Every structure is written in structure tokens, then in C-alpha cells.
Amino acid sequence: MLEREKDINELRNKIEDLRKFAEEKKADFSAEIDVLEARLEKMKAETIVNLSPMDKLTLSRMVERPTSLDYIDKVFDGFIELHGDRKFGDDPSIVGGIARLRDMAVTVIGQQKGRNTKENVKRNFGMPNPEGFRKALRLMKQAEKFQRPVICFIDTPGADPGAGAEERGQGEAIARNLMEMVNLRTPVISIVIGEGGSGGALAISVADEIWMLEHSIYAILSPEGFASILWKDSTRAKEAAHKMKITAQDLLGLGLIDKILPEPPGGAHTNLETMATVIKEELMRVPFKTMLNDRDGLLDQRYAKYRKIGAYLE
């Protein structure tokens, strides 16, 4: 948890104590309570104004941060989870299935972190194996067949770098997804809800629009890994986080994402309902029907979107 959050919690507890005390003693402390509550509101507001890239990195990784399944539950109706890549197995670090966005059937795919240590072990800390990416691709192709829009939630430290992943072709699985997603003949919206880590995040985020929650991050590599590669010193992560331009605000400025979704004061975890409503309302504004009616145009636009990315001199 962030330092500032601790202060806020402390203050909140103080107010509660004061209320109880007032009740017990039948005394009137309402003036004092009002002052403290005003201060609490002000502190909550400040936490979102002055976050450094490192604060955002911490926030995006917090175990309290809502996960894909939390949002799927709140944003969509009647989610039916579908499992397996039909080749090797079922990867619990990627969840996917069919649901309704109000009256429209959509395919939802998300990287799933655990909400505690035990769950995180099951979910492999949200680090997909090749079978996870292949499951995602299978569900996307299914969506294409039935002309359902695809909504992807991005939240991963990165693809699993272990021996099993290498044996089963981690590189191939990611590459295949990139190539297939560019050509998927149905609308795709990707939303970075927490940590967008490297190729593992990219592998399910090639989309017509990429959105990021206000305090989420999207990076080529974890700032720790970045610092250890470039400076041989993983303790310089804070400096790396700053220089790598990983925040939603930086990436919008560089033209690499399309939209930032505002988080409730204090961050998404302080009010899941509000955050889910924001996501739902934004999704409702996407003209999926129009996009589905001109799928050639949709693909041309998606290709153009990626074709133009790059900074160079000619």
C-alpha cells in the first residue's frame, strides 16, 4: 500500500473512533468531525494528483487493485467462462468467455492476477504461459466467427519466462497473437487495468482502441528489469520508472494509447463500483454495430494505427 494511503486510513480510523467516543459520551463533536472529514477528502483528492510514476507502478500492482474478474462481474451480465486452448491445457492466468454488454454479446478476455498469495500461485501471478495466449486467440477467433466484439483486460507483469513456457513456444504464441489480432475481423478494445507488462501484455492488446485506467502502467519491461539490464542495478527501479514513460498520461502524450479512464479518488480499489461504471459507460459509447458493418474499413484503420508507430529520421 502507498504511504499516503496509510495516512488516509489512519485518519479514517481516527474519525471513526471520535464518532464512537461521541456516541458513548453523548457529546457533540460534529464540528471536529466535519473538519477531519474535510481533511480526509482533501487527502484523498491529493493522492491522485501527485502520484509519481513509481507510485503508479506500486498502485497498479497492489493486491487490493481490482482484477479482470472483478470488472467482468460488474461491467457485463451473464459471463460464461470458457476454458482451454484445445492443444495443451487451460491457463488460469488468462480468463475468457462470453458475456453481455447490456444487449450485445461480447467476448471478454482478461489476464487474471490472484487476490491473495494462494490465488496468485494458482494464477501464476498473472504471467501467462503459451497455452494462455492460445486460449485467448481461440476465443478471439470464435468471436470473429460469431461477430462478437472482443474486450480485453490487460493486467500482467509479463509472459512467463520459465522453462515450460520456452518448451511450448512462448515466442511463437505471442507472435501468432500479434499477427492474428491485427487481422481479426471484429472490433477489439483493450483496457489496461493494472500492470501492462511487456510482450505478455502486448499479446492480447492489439486493438482498435487501447484504453488505460488513470493509474495503470504499460511498459516494455518491468522498471526493475530495465534498471538491471541497462544499469546492472535493479534498485534503481524508481529512476527507471520515471525515465521509461510508462504512465497512462505519458503514453497518451506519445500517441501510443487512445484514452484514459478516470479512476475514483484514491484509486480504482477504493471504489470498484464507480470504476466499473466508468468502464461500462465508455464501452457503451463504442459504435460496435457500425464497426461490424464495415469490417474491411475496420481492418484498414487498425493496420494504419500500428503502421504509423515509430520515431525516426529520414
Next chain:
Amino acid sequence: MFKINKVFKKPHYLIIQQNTSQEGQAEKNQEVQPALPAIPNGLWLKCQNCGETIYNKDFRQNHEVCQNCGYHYRMNARERIDLIMDTGTFKEINPELKSVNPLGFEGYDLKLAESREKTELTEAIVTGYGKIHGHNSVIAVMDSRFMMGSMGSVVGEKITRAFEYATSKGLPIIIFTASGGARMQEGMFSLMQMAKTSAAVAKHNQAGGLYISVLTDPTTGGVTASFAMLGDIILAEPRALIGFAGKRVGEQTIRQKLPDGFQKAEFLLEHGFIDKIVSRDNLKLTLSRLLRLHIWP
């Protein structure tokens, strides 16, 4: 001295038995001997793989493959082009594209300047077209000497343009990969090149174009996880390191030692991720035969 002169006349027969036995003795005696004084610098090399002393000129003639153990050394882009393309047929495209420093990353400009000077290349890839045993093809060759062959905006753009050129002219494209992955200094611009190049592969596929990727030592990270693994046919050089995550990253993350031979070309062949391992002396012939098989009579 006399022997060495003889050697110059017939480099073909040079198997320096005498020297190796001396070296073996030295090792047995646990003596550290200085390099043999009578031999001019650069004339002899010691194979880093088998330890055999090899004659530099032979080594070059053998396309930087150790005659003793068959170890394939890294080749730079110009050497690779000389090896593969018919003499005088190669024409470079987009040589003028230059990297900028989009994140204003400290030290990146200097690093680029150093690499340019060291390699006499503008970037970590050379793209162009020419003939291979008479067959026209677009080729792109990565060079690991230039910032570990990492893919930033320029590498991504040059690959994309090479694909577009091939697609528009109805030509096949062959890419020789040699890369540590995405270029860290360009941050998310680099990561997005993975999507951009994969999109270019997709366009080429739709037009029915042939794409052969040849994975050479080393091919890792963002290059493995994009265009390298998307060839219609994927070849690799013997014992080339090919993988997604670096071995060190993998070991740190899963806290276990990874086996020897892990992430080598042979490992990928065994697991079904590449089509064929081709030694360097056979590479041009293999490619030209494949190209010929994709021509309508």
C-alpha cells in the same frame, strides 16, 4: 618460420597438430604460457567452443565456422549478404533511416553514435533486394554488433518497409534474425514495433507472399515473439541461441537452473518450433532451392 611459409601456400592442409599437442601439454603441466611469440597477431585464432587453434584465413573462407567442431560464429550483416547474395546483385533500400531519441533517454544518442562508428552501419539491420542463385528476393539482415541487434523504431520500420516492398513487387522475403530483443531505450515505441512488424507479415501473407526466416545466434525477446517466429518456413543455424526470455531472467524468475542446450536451435527443432537446421555452407543452396519451389512454372 619455414613451416608457416609452407602453410601460406597450402592453407587447405593446415591442421596444426604440433601446436595443439604443445597446448595440451601446457595445460597438463598447469603452466600458463604466453601466446606463441612467432605468430603474428590475427593469423591464428583459438576456437571458443572446442579450443582448437584455427588458421584465420581458413576460418574466413569457411564463413566463420570452426573447421574442427563446426561452431557457427556470429556473422555481421555485410558478411551475411556476401555469403547469400549473388555477387554484385544486392541493392540496399532505406539505408538513410536514422534512430532518434523519442524518450530523451540519457546516453542513448552516444550509444547510437558509438555503434554507428563501430559497425559502419546506420542501424542494427540492413535491408534490400538482389538475387540468390538467380532468384530474386528481398532480404533483411540483422547485425548483433549494433546495440545487440535490438529492435527500435528504425529496425521495425525497415522490416515493415522491406515487407511492403516484397508484397508490392510480388517478391519473397528472407529475414536473418540476430537480436537481443526490443530496444529498451525507446520504451513503448520499441514494444509496439513487435505489433507493427507482425502486421506487415500478415499483409504479406494475405498477398500470398513467401516469407522465410533464418534464425541466427542470438535471437531472443521481442524479435522471437514477433516476426522471427512467423515465417512460412523457419530455418536456424546450428546451435544458435533462440528463445523468448533470457536465460538469466528465466533462472531468476523460476529460481531453478535451466538445462544445457536449453534454447538452442536443436531444442526448438525437437519441440516443433522450427522447420530445419541448416549449416552455413548449405544455407545459400537451401534458400535458393526453397525459392525455386515457390515459383509457378
